[in-house]
Every structure is written in structure tokens, then in C-alpha cells.
Amino acid sequence: MRIGELSQRTGVSSRSLRYYEEQGLLTSTRSEAGQRHYSDAEVERVSLIRQLFEAGLSSRVIASVLPCVETPGDLAVVEEAFVTMNRERDRIDAEIARLVEARGALDVVIEANDRHRKVLAAEPVARSA
Template sequence: MRIGELSERTRVSRRSLRYYEDQGLVVSTRSPSGQRHYAEDQVERVRLIQSFFAAGLSSRTIVEMLPCMTTRPTMRAAQDSMAVMCSERERLSTMLDAILAARAALDRLIDENSTYQARLAGESSAR
């Protein structure tokens, strides 16, 4: 598929796809006229990359994990990727814990505010 179709299917801009390719995150072949052509498996790869970006991973970190995103990495590449993946998983777990704590605090504030508003509404209707 050409870059426009990959862009439509993944909802990622053509500019971002070219950046991903420059960083070694996705691969394409070139037609004789120089047009990029992407294999079908690049759709899922772009979606995975997008989820990693959304989670705060850098393109450099994703590149370090790429050997395990391919079919047959060397043992050394698999070990290096595993170290990066474990480190990122720990970082994400810490972030998730903090986000869940913040959400719980917001839930408490929302409940308190709702209770306060209900009390005020009751007081004003009693007048």
C-alpha cells in the first residue's frame, strides 16, 4: 500500500509516517519512481507505535524494542530488548499507580462537591 492508504488506515499523518521511517520504526520499499510502498503488517506496527507514543515512550526507546517486534531477533538483541521492555513496563506501572491515585482523589472531591451542592440546594429550597 502507498503512504496515503497507510495514513488513512492508521489515522497517522504522512509526515509522521515519514518520520517513523527515518527513525527506523517502520519500513517501506520504493517503486522505480521513488514512491513508498508498505506491507500489510505495517498497519499493526504503526498502531502499536502510536500506543507506545501515547504511553510516553520515545522513538529511541521504541527502536530499542524493535528487535522483539520482528520475527526472529538474535539472542543478544532479544536480551537487550527485554531489558528495555521491563524497564518501560515498570515506568508505566508507576505512572499508572499515580494516575489511579489521582483519579481516586478526584472521585472523592467530586463526591464532596456533589454533597455540598445538594446541601446548599436543600437549604435554599427550605427558605
């Protein structure tokens, strides 16, 4: 199938599909006219790539774990992917903890601002002459 059909079947833009290919995440063959052609298996691969991006993985990390899908019987490849995915989960957990801390700090500022707003609202309005 050509890139437009793969885009339509996966909901991923042609531009993103070209990016995936540039990053080594997706492969195609080329026609004599230079058009990209993809196999039906690429639909499932694009779905997996999207899931990995949505999980917060970079294209570099995705490229390092995709061999696990391609050669699932190779223990060394599977182990390497396992270590990488755990490292990424730890990175995401640390980012979540940082965001929770930032939200807590913002809550303190919001509470102070709310108290200040209530004080100002209770004061009589000064009229200018």
C-alpha cells in the same frame, strides 16, 4: 506498494507512515521519481508498530525493541528488548498508580462538592428585590 496503498491496507495515515520512516521504524525504497515503495512485509510491521504505540511506548523505545523482531535468533538483541519492554511495563505501572491516586484525590473533592450542593439545595432561595 506505494505509501497510499500501505496506508489503506493498514489504516495508518500516510503522514504517520512518513513519521515512522523518519524515526527509523519503517523502511522503503525510492523510485526514480522519489516515490516511496514498501514490501508486503511492511503491512505486518506497521501493525506491530501501532500495537507498541497503543501500549504507550515512544518511537525511541519502539526503535530499540524492533531489532528483536528483525533478528530473533540473536540472544543479545532479544535480551536487550526484554529488558526494555520490562522497563516500559514498570513505567506504565507507575503511571497507572499515579492516576489511581489522582482519581482518589478527585473523588474526595467530588464528595465534598456533592455534600455542599445538597446543603445549598436544601436552603431556601434568597430573593432579590
